[in-house]
Amino acid sequence: MTLSRRTFLAASAALAAGCSSSGSAGKRVRILLRSSWQTVNIGDIAHTPGMLRLLEEHLPQAEVTLWPNQLSGEVESMLRRRFAGLRIARGADEQREAVLSCDFFLHGSGPGLVGAKEAKAWQSTGKPYGFGGVTLSDAELRDHRDLLAGARFVFCRDTLSLDALRAARISGPLQEFGPDATFALDLQNDARADSSLREQGLQPGRFACFVPRLRWTPYWKEGRKMAPEQVKAREEENERHAEPDHAKLRAALTAWVRETRERALLCPEMTYQVELLRPLLFDPLPADVKPRVVVRNSYWLPDEAASTYRNAAAVVSLEMHSPIIAVANGRPAIHLRQPTDTRKGQMWRDVGLGDWLFEIETATGVEITERLMSIPRDPERSRATVAKAQAFTAERGRAMMQALSSNL
Numbered sequence: 001m002t003l004s005r006r007t008f009l010a011a012s013a014a015l016a017a018g019c020s021s022s023g024s025a026g027k028r029v030r031i032l033l034r035s036s037w038q039t040v041n042i043g044d045i046a047h048t049p050g051m052l053r054l055l056e057e058h059l060p061q062a063e064v065t066l067w068p069n070q071l072s073g074e075v076e077s078m079l080r081r082r083f084a085g086l087r088i089a090r091g092a093d094e095q096r097e098a099v100l101s102c103d104f105f106l107h108g109s110g111p112g113l114v115g116a117k118e119a120k121a122w123q124s125t126g127k128p129y130g131f132g133g134v135t136l137s138d139a140e141l142r143d144h145r146d147l148l149a150g151a152r153f154v155f156c157r158d159t160l161s162l163d164a165l166r167a168a169r170i171s172g173p174l175q176e177f178g179p180d181a182t183f184a185l186d187l188q189n190d191a192r193a194d195s196s197l198r199e200q201g202l203q204p205g206r207f208a209c210f211v212p213r214l215r216w217t218p219y220w221k222e223g224r225k226m227a228p229e230q231v232k233a234r235e236e237e238n239e240r241h242a243e244p245d246h247a248k249l250r251a252a253l254t255a256w257v258r259e260t261r262e263r264a265l266l267c268p269e270m271t272y273q274v275e276l277l278r279p280l281l282f283d284p285l286p287a288d289v290k291p292r293v294v295v296r297n298s299y300w301l302p303d304e305a306a307s308t309y310r311n312a313a314a315v316v317s318l319e320m321h322s323p324i325i326a327v328a329n330g331r332p333a334i335h336l337r338q339p340t341d342t343r344k345g346q347m348w349r350d351v352g353l354g355d356w357l358f359e360i361e362t363a364t365g366v367e368i369t370e371r372l373m374s375i376p377r378d379p380e381r382s383r384a385t386v387a388k389a390q391a392f393t394a395e396r397g398r399a400m401m402q403a404l405s406s407n408l
Contacts, residue, residue, distance in 0.1 A: 033108055036048045043320065107130070179396045180324060188303055209265045211267060215338050274297065314332050
């Protein structure tokens with residue numbers, strides 16, 4: 001039977017509506033979200049509330065259970081303030097019950113298939129599952145081929161991963177670009193941020209944020225087991241590149257202060273970076289610049305970071321998720337990508353922010369500086385660029401939720 005375009009659209013709308021309210025006449029659809037990979041990184045924390053917001057907005061009738069790695073009390077409290085009815089499967093018994101009772105397993109955004117073990121256990125139940133906003137490595141495409149093939153959908157947060165997935169010829173799942181869920185983050189902690197900004201003498205719109213990063217995150221200092229020779233090699237690489245990388249970031253910082261006569265805030269994305277702010281960014285600054293630079297002396301959570309970035313004129317970061325949080329809050333952000341990072345940096349080009357992406361090894365401090373200074377010189381263009389990226393990521397987030405809805 002051939003349908004007219006009008007009839008087809010009407011039928012599609014009815015189907016979408018039916019999916020979005022699945023279970024409203026009976027059992028509520030239950031989604032198991034595997035996310036919350038760690039709490040030492042505001043990006044890994046932010047994946048979860050971003051995905052929860054997408055689920056809340058597009059599948060309001062669904063009952064969501066979060067299967068996290070260990071949550072700190074502060075992070076759990078932050079999540080519950082925003083998502084009061086959130087269910088959390090903590091221990092083995094609760095996780096086993098969640099697997100039995102939930103209808104769909106959604107692997108949240110992350111640097112790879114972090115929850116592959118749990119996804120494989122779910123796969124054995126025969127119930128549907130999918131991956132939302134992940135970066136994929138060649139090793140994961142090789143080692144988890146059957147897991148990926150059995151999914152209903154795989155949304156990659158960068159097109160390099162998506163191209164590699166398609167090149168691997170893994171048939172079965174829907175394969176599309178889907179944004180890192182942090183783009184949907186709407187957490188705020190205005191009270192804490194405003195108090196901190198007042199104490200630091202920072203006025204809304206009159207400061208820029210600068211975020212450091214070593215080539216390799218020193219997880220070995222936090223107890224993660226790594227071979228001694230690997231630790232030694234990574235420590236040496238960090239030491240070799242720390243000064244050249246951050247000299248380029250300092251060049252942009254110095255120009256910002258001198259040319260705009262505004263202030264700068266040095267802040268971390270990960271816990272270990274608090275101790276880097278002074279030796280790598282503040283201490284080597286020229287004497288005339290230092291009085292206008294504030295050094296944050298503690299780690300923070302995504303809600304306070306989001307409220308702070310929303311008040312900033314711009315964010316310049318060697319990390320990826322501070323720029324995402326800034327754009328989610330309508331602020332321009334420049335990402336300086338290091339070669340030891342994953343494919344995720346490509347997402348800046350994918351969402352239309354390629355002019356604000358620099359490869360740290362080939363870019364010069366002058367080039368980064370010029371791009372940063374173009375933001376206050378042409379604020380309307382900067383706002384339009386951010387708005388376009390926000391609209392694109394919202395549309396792709398909607399597509400990700402529609403794929404989930406169609407499989408419930």
